[in-house]
Amino acid sequence: MARSDRLFRLLHALRSLPVPVTAARLAEATEVSVRSIYRDIAALRASGARIDGEAGYGYALEEDPALPPQSFTRLEIEALLLGLGEVRQSGDADLADAAESVAAKVIARLPERQAREAAHAVLRVYRHAPRKVPQAALSVLREAAWEERAVDIVYRDEAGQLTQRRVLPLAVAFLDEVLLMVAWCRLREGFRRFRLDRIEVAEATEESFRPRRAGLLRDYVATLG
Known part of the structure; x- marks a missing residue:
């Protein structure tokens, strides 16, 4: 197996398996030896991936700079922003702040064209009589x-x-x-x-x-x- 393919499979396992995930479980999921897992984790860390944990305890992927920018269709962007807009209009203050934060984080990871589409979304939420939220x-x-x-x-x-x-x-x-x-x-x-x-x-x-x-x-x- 090519090293790049092996690292990709390891990243996928770190993203998807319950944490902390042991080297033995990672080796089983990626079909390599435990020794290879230790080497590949060191390589991923050297490339910028933030992987918490150590041998004998397990590992957790905290941040992966290798993840590509988020990609959505135009309709998916509209659906996402419409849902967050509903939370801003109908939730409590904490949820409204969280919705603003989520929208900002998602838009920041979009490719330039999609970020422009998000900034000029067609669908909007306005409530003239907002729901009472204690x-x-x-x-x-x-x-x-x-x-x-x-x-x-x-x-x-x-x-x-x-x-x-x-x-x-x-x-x-x-x-x-x-x-x-x-x-x-x-x-x-x-x-x-x-x-x-x-x-x-x-x-x-x-x-x-x-x-x-x-x-x-x-x-x-x-x-x-």
């Missing part, structure tokens, strides 16, 4: 769902009654006018949906429900069927 509640719930931690909430129902609940946050759905949290409610011992604009207080706890979030979310989706 910034504080969404930030707490988003972080708690990522970290798989229970949240104590004070919730006001449709009749105006307040209840205190401990919930396991699974996902937040952006509907036409409101945001809904899907959660496992300890008070009701079942799946419940909570409108974020009716959450008066949301406080993350130290109680972890890791690694149950993915399984609970699958169970909830199954109940919809």
Whole structure:
């Protein structure tokens, strides 16, 4: 196998395999010896690739300057920017900032012609009546769902009654006018949906429900069927 082909296959393996990936696993994926993996990783590092890790632990590709500029069709660029525009219009402040950052990073990696197309995209998003996004509640719930931690909430129902609940946050759905949290409610011992604009207080706890979030979310989706 030519050395250039071997290095290309190694880069592909580093991009696609779960990290940290051992030299033995890389050798298996690229069909070379472990000794060749060590030499090729040294060669990639010398060429500018940032590869974290060491022998006996495993490796992770942090940055690959050899990646070509992003290439999209004109319609793909429109779809990407339209989606990010929707996030800017409909998300909370943190999501809006993240969308701006993503757009800037993607456009910076586009070839010159496509970067011009992105700068003059045809499709735009404007909302005259933006969706109400409770910034504080969404930030707490988003972080708690990522970290798989229970949240104590004070919730006001449709009749105006307040209840205190401990919930396991699974996902937040952006509907036409409101945001809904899907959660496992300890008070009701079942799946419940909570409108974020009716959450008066949301406080993350130290109680972890890791690694149950993915399984609970699958169970909830199954109940919809």
